Every structure is written in C-alpha cells, then in structure tokens.
Amino acid sequence: MRWIRTAxxxxxxxxxxxxxxxxxxxxxxxxxxxxxxxxxxxxxxxAAFTPIDASGFTLDPTGTAATYQGLVSRxxxxxxxxxxxxxxxxxxxxxxxxxxxxCHPTHLSSTxxxxxxxxxxxxxxxxxxxxQGITGSGDASATGYVDGKRLLAASxxxxxxxxxxxxxxxxxxxxxxxxYHHLLLIEPYLDSTGAPxxxxxxxxxxxxxxxxxxxxxxxxGTRLQVFSLDHIWQTVTSxxxxxxxxxYADGAHARWHAWALPMIAEYRTxxxxxxxxxxxxxxxGTKPCLNSISLAxxxxxxxxxxxxxPTDGSSPAGARVIRWPLTDSSTGLPETGxxxxxxxxxxxxxxxxxxxxxxxxxxxxxxCPGTPPAGTDPNDWVCLHRALPGQPPHVLTxxxxxxxxxxxxxxxxxxxxxxxxxxxxxxARVVFKIIPNP
Numbered sequence: 001m002r003w004i005r006t007a008x009x010x011x012x013x014x015x016x017x018x019x020x021x022x023x024x025x026x027x028x029x030x031x032x033x034x035x036x037x038x039x040x041x042x043x044x045x046x047a048a049f050t051p052i053d054a055s056g057f058t059l060d061p062t063g064t065a066a067t068y069q070g071l072v073s074r075x076x077x078x079x080x081x082x083x084x085x086x087x088x089x090x091x092x093x094x095x096x097x098x099x100x101x102x103c104h105p106t107h108l109s110s111t112x113x114x115x116x117x118x119x120x121x122x123x124x125x126x127x128x129x130x131x132q133g134i135t136g137s138g139d140a141s142a143t144g145y146v147d148g149k150r151l152l153a154a155s156x157x158x159x160x161x162x163x164x165x166x167x168x169x170x171x172x173x174x175x176x177x178x179x180y181h182h183l184l185l186i187e188p189y190l191d192s193t194g195a196p197x198x199x200x201x202x203x204x205x206x207x208x209x210x211x212x213x214x215x216x217x218x219x220x221g222t223r224l225q226v227f228s229l230d231h232i233w234q235t236v237t238s239x240x241x242x243x244x245x246x247x248y249a250d251g252a253h254a255r256w257h258a259w260a261l262p263m264i265a266e267y268r269t270x271x272x273x274x275x276x277x278x279x280x281x282x283x284x285g286t287k288p289c290l291n292s293i294s295l296a297x298x299x300x301x302x303x304x305x306x307x308x309x310p311t312d313g314s315s316p317a318g319a320r321v322i323r324w325p326l327t328d329s330s331t332g333l334p335e336t337g338x339x340x341x342x343x344x345x346x347x348x349x350x351x352x353x354x355x356x357x358x359x360x361x362x363x364x365x366x367x368c369p370g371t372p373p374a375g376t377d378p379n380d381w382v383c384l385h386r387a388l389p390g391q392p393p394h395v396l397t398x399x400x401x402x403x404x405x406x407x408x409x410x411x412x413x414x415x416x417x418x419x420x421x422x423x424x425x426x427x428a429r430v431v432f433k434i435i436p437n438p
Contacts, residue, residue: 047317047348047392048348048390048391048392049321049345049346049347049348049362049364049387049388049389049390049391049392049393050345050346050348050390051343051344051345051389051390052320052344052345052346053344054322054323054341054342054343054344055340055341056286057269057286057288057322057324057340057341057344058269058286058338058339058340058341059224059267059268059269059324059333059338059339060267060268060269060271060338060339061265061266061267061334061336061337061338062268062271063336064265064266064267065226065264065265065336066336068187068188068262068263068264068265068266069264069265071188071189071190071196072188072231072262072264074196075188075196075197075198075247075262076231078196078247080247080251080252081233081247081252082233082234082252083231083232083233083234084232084233084234084259085232086146086147086168086229086232087147088232089168089181089183089232089259090147090149090151090168090170090179090181092181092258094177094179095179095180095181095182095258096119096120096122096123096179096180096181096182097120097177097178097179097180098117098118098119098120098169098177098178098179098180098431099117099118099119099120099177099178100116100117100118100174100175100177100178101115101116101117101174102114102115102116102117102118102430102432103118103427103430104118104400104426104427104428104429104430105400106399106400106430106432107380107382107397107398107399107400108397108398108399108400108432108434109396109397109398109434111397111438112396112397112434112435112436112438113434113435113438114432114433114434115432115433116416116430116431116432116433117169117171117174117178117430117431118427118429118430118431119131119180119427119429119431121427123167123429124427124428124429125422125423125424125425125426125427126422126424127159127422127424128158128159129156129157129158129165130156130157130158130159130420130422131154131155131156131167131404131418131419131420131429132154132155132156132157132206132207132208132209132404132405132418132420133154133155133206133207133208133209133210133218133219133292133293133404133405133418134152134153134154134209134404134405134406134407134416134417134418134431135152135153135154135209135210135211135216135294135295135407135416136150136151136152136153136171136211136407136409136416137149137150137151137152137211138150138407138409138410138411138412138414138416139210139211139212139294139295139407139409140211140212140213141213142299142411143411144409144411144412148172149170149172150170150171150172151168151169151170151171151172152168152169152171152180152416152431153166153167153168153169153209153211153216154166154167154169154209154418154431155206155207155208155209155218156182156206157204157205157206157207161203161204161205161206162200163184163185163200163255164184164185164200164201164204164206164218164220165182165183165184165185165206165257166182166183166185166209166216166218166227166261167180167181167182167183168180168181168183169431181258181259182257182258182259183232183257183259183260183261184200184235184245184254184255184257184259184260184261185200185201185204185206185218185225185227185260185261185263186198186199186200186201186245186254186260186261186262186263187199187200187201187202187262187263188262188263197246197247198245198246198247198252198260198262199245199246200245200255201225201263204218204220204223204225205220205221206218206220207219207220207221207290207291207292207404207405208290208291208292208293208294208304208305208354208405209293209405210293210294210295210302210407212295212302212326214228214229214230215227215228215229215333216228216229216261217293217302217333219290219291219292219293219304220290221280221289221290221291222268222269222270222280222287222289222290223266223267223268223269223290224266224267224268224290224293224304224333225263225265225266225267226263226264226265226266226267226333227261227262227263227264228261228262228264229261231261231262231264232259232260232261233252233254233259233260233261233262234258234259235251235252235253235254235257235258235259235260236250236251236252236253237253237256237257237258239251241253242255242256243255243256265333267333267339269287269288269289269290270287281307281308281309281310282306282308283306283308283318283319283320283346288304288306288320288322289306289307289308289319290304290306291304291305291306291307291353292304292305292306292307292353292354292355292404292405292406293305293405294354294355294356294357294405294406294407294408295407295408296323296357296359297357297358297359297408297410298359299326300325300326301323301324301325301326301342302323302324302326303321303322303323303324303355303356303357303362304321304322304324304355305319305320305321305322305347305352305353305354305355305364306319306320306321306352307319307351307352307353308351308352309351315350316350316351316367317347317348317349317350317352318346318347318348319346319347319352320344320345320346320347321344321345321346321347321352321355321362321364322341322343322344322345323341323342323343323344324339324341324342325339325340325342327339345362345389347364347366347387347393348392348393349364349366349367349385349387349393350366350367351366351367352364352365352366353365353366353403353404353405354403354404354405354406354417355406356406356407356408356415357408358408358410358413358415358436358437359410360388361386361387361388362386362387362388362389363384363385363386363387363396363406363408363415363436364384364385364386364387364393365382365383365384365385365399365403365404365405365406365417366382366383366385367381367382367383368381368382368383368395368398369383369395377401379401379402379421380401380402381398382398382399382400382401382402382403382419383395383396383397383398383399384396384397384398384399384403384406384415384417384434384436386436396436397434399417399419399432400417400419400421400428400430400432401419401421401428402419402420402421403417403418403419404417404418404419404420405417405418413435413436413437414433414434414435415433415434415435415436416431416432416433417431417432417433417434418430418431418432419432
C-alpha cells in the first residue's frame with residue numbers, strides 16, 4: 001500500500017503530538033537521547049494502543065473452498081498441468097539471486113543487529129512489481145525450518161493490481177547469495193464453455209502474507225485468500241502463449257512465470273451483493289480491512305492490521321489491529337464456517353502499515369512522529385513502533401523507506417520486514433530482520 005502524504009497532514013501530526021524530543025528535530029535516524037535506548041523514545045502520537053470490542057469482526061468463506069478445490073482437482077487431471085513440490089522448485093536451478101548483506105541504507109538502529117538481503121537488480125528497480133508482504137519458515141514450521149532450510153516468502157502486486165505473485169527465497173546460507181523463485185498467483189474458474197481453466201487472481205492488491213504449514217494466506221483488503229504449496233504447477237515459459245495465463249493447446253502458461261499457485265479458498269470481511277470484490281479504507285464498523293497479516297507466537301492465532309488514509313482531512317490514525325484464531329492447527333483456517341475475531345485494538349500510529357506480535361508486545365510500522373528533517377523525502381520518514389496493550393507506543397527505530405509488513409519468528413527472536421520503495425535507477429528495496437529484544 002503506497003503512502004500518500006501532504007504538508008497539511010505532516011503539520012497536523014506535529015500539532016497533534018505537541019513538543020518533540022530534540023533528537024527527533026536534529027536528524028532522520030532517531031538517535032537515542034543520552035542514557036536512553038531507542039525503544040524509550042515516546043512517540044508524540046502518544047494515545048494508547050487501545051483494546052476495542054472485537055465481537056463483530058468475522059471472516060466468512062461462504063463455501064468457496066469446495067468450489068475452488070473441486071476446480072483444482074479437475075485441472076490437475078488435465079495432462080497439461082504438471083504438479084511440482086516446493087523442494088522441486090527450490091532445486092530447479094537458480095533463476096534469480098538476491099544480494100547479502102543489505103545493499104541499501106535502512107536507517108535501522110545498530111542496537112537491533114539489522115541484517116537481510118536485497119533483490120536482484122531487475123526486481124530491485126522494476127516499477128512493474130511492488131513487494132508488500134513478508135513471511136517464511138519461521139511462520140511455516142514450529143522448528144523455523146522447512147525441509148531443513150530457512151526460507152522467506154514475499155508477496156508482490158503489479159500496477160493496477162492486474163497480477164499478483166509470491167517469491168520464495170532460500171536464506172539458509174545468505175553469504176553464498178539468496179536464490180529465489182517467483183510463483184504467479186492464479187484463480188481456477190469455469191470458462192464460457194463450462195470447462196475448468198485458470199486466470200490471474202481478480203482485482204487483488206496483494207498485500208500481507210502468512211505461511212502456515214503448507215498454506216499461504218494473502219491479505220487483500222476485504223479478502224483473505226488461501227493458496228496451497230501442495231498444488232504448485234510447473235508452467236511453460238516459451239512459445240507464442242508464454243505471456244498469457246491459462247490452458248492453451250501447447251500447455252499451461254503463467255505469463256512468463258515457471259510456476260503457478262492456485263487459490264483453494266477465500267474468506268471475506270464483507271461480501272458484495274453480487275459476491276464480487278469490495279474495496280475498503282476504513283477504521284470503523286464491523287467490516288475491517290486486511291492489509292497486513294502475521295502469525296502469533298502461540299501458533300494458534302494470527303494478527304491483521306488496517307491501512308487508513310482518509311481523504312476528508314481527519315486523523316490518519318485509529319486503524320484496527322485484530323487477532324483471529326487458527327481453529328484447525330493441522331490445516332490453518334477452517335475451510336467451512338465463519339471465523340470470529342478474538343481481540344482487537346485501535347492503533348494511534350499514523351498510516352499504520354504492518355503489525356506483528358512477540359506474544360507480549362506488538363510491533364507496528366507507520367509514520368515517524370513529527371515532521372521529517374529538511375530535505376528528507378516524507379516517504380523515507382518511517383518508524384517501527386513497539387506497543388503494549390493499553391499503553392502509548394514507543395519508537396523502536398527508524399526503518400527503510402516505505403516499510404510495509406512484518407513477521408516475528410519466536411525461534412530466533414527475529415522481526416522480519418519488507419519495504420516497497422521504487423527507484424528505477426539504483427533500487428531501494430530490502431528484506432530485513434532485526435532482534436527487537438536484544
């Protein structure tokens with residue numbers, strides 16, 4: 001979700017927060033004041049991270065699992081569909097290799113031992129794909145490993161939300177490079193003849209991403225889409241249909257991607273009258289947006305967060321952070337039945353982007369308090385906040401420009417993050433991790 005800021009909003013932030021610590025006025029790195037660690041800098045957005053009533057929030061699948069999985073089964077009986085395993089994807093040869101260690105400035109405090117990697121040059125500088133969500137083996141498995149590997153997964157959306165994809169990267173030996181592969185996200189459907197086929201997922205702003213067991217959960221506004229890594233399809237990347245999506249006489253194609261991942265279920269916070277897509281930008285009512293998603297350390301629940309950018313001049317704070325149960329520990333979300341939220345909070349952090357929890361505190365990405373120093377691009381003025389329920393958040397550290405989603409891995413105490421900044425010349429994108437409780 002791209003941030004849109006104006007001088008009016010920035011000035012309002014300063015006025016709402018009152019006086020600022022001198023450290024915040026002096027520069028862009030949010031240094032600690034004398035004798036204080038960075039996590040004790042109190043955000044001028046100092047309203048509490050407030051518990052609110054969660055009883056009205058639901059995720060409703062409305063029977064989508066049986067429909068999609070029936071279509072997947074029919075498609076996999078077609079000789080043009082070739083199933084692959086995740087290990088097969090990862091061993092299929094290096095298509096792209098990320099750069100380790102971090103190759104761009106991140107503004108992350110050295111207190112928290114920042115590290116991570118950058119995408120290859122093409123993915124770092126492209127404006128045709130934008131990274132959003134972050135998850136990995138620390139979510140997928142209680143051991144922190146999948147098939148003996150430390151893996152990262154990221155979601156991307158194309159301009160106008162025309163396409164969505166997931167990248168899976170092997171971070172097991174980052175000093176040797178970080179190889180990764182792209183999988184196009186697709187939706188099974190019945191074509192005009194009644195035959196099963198597949199297409200790009202429809203009208204999806206691919207945002208937050210959660211990997212649990214063999215499932216990937218993609219937060220896309222009012223929808224939570226479910227994909228299964230048991231159903232990876234190897235697709236044809238050459239020939240006249242290479243740029244198309246779907247079944248053709250010469251095979252299955254996924255727009256130059258070697259792999260496709262079909263949707264197997266979908267949950268929504270609100271269903272349109274025709275069952276179609278419904279956009280959202282809300283911090284009120286019982287139909288929350290799902291812009292961020294992360295697994296809780298108890299592995300029996302997950303957390304979503306809203307992005308809120310008002311157009312009426314009101315405060316861009318107050319977006320909700322909501323916890324949901326994973327009611328079936330073997331498969332993740334139930335495939336039938338409505339899911340009811342278990343708790344929720346109203347966040348005072350402006351332009352909230354991502355949220356994760358270590359089981360005690362919540363980590364939030366959003367605006368830094370106050371105005372950026374002179375000459376600073378406002379989109380670079382991003383902070384990671386730490387919040388306890390019922391208390392005001394504190395700034396943990398400044399973060400990479402346009403930081404999006406977060407994922408906390410309890411096995412290692414790592415907080416992973418991703419940013420979406422586009423720079424078609426030099427690049428500015430990173431996948432990073434810190435140790436928030438050193």
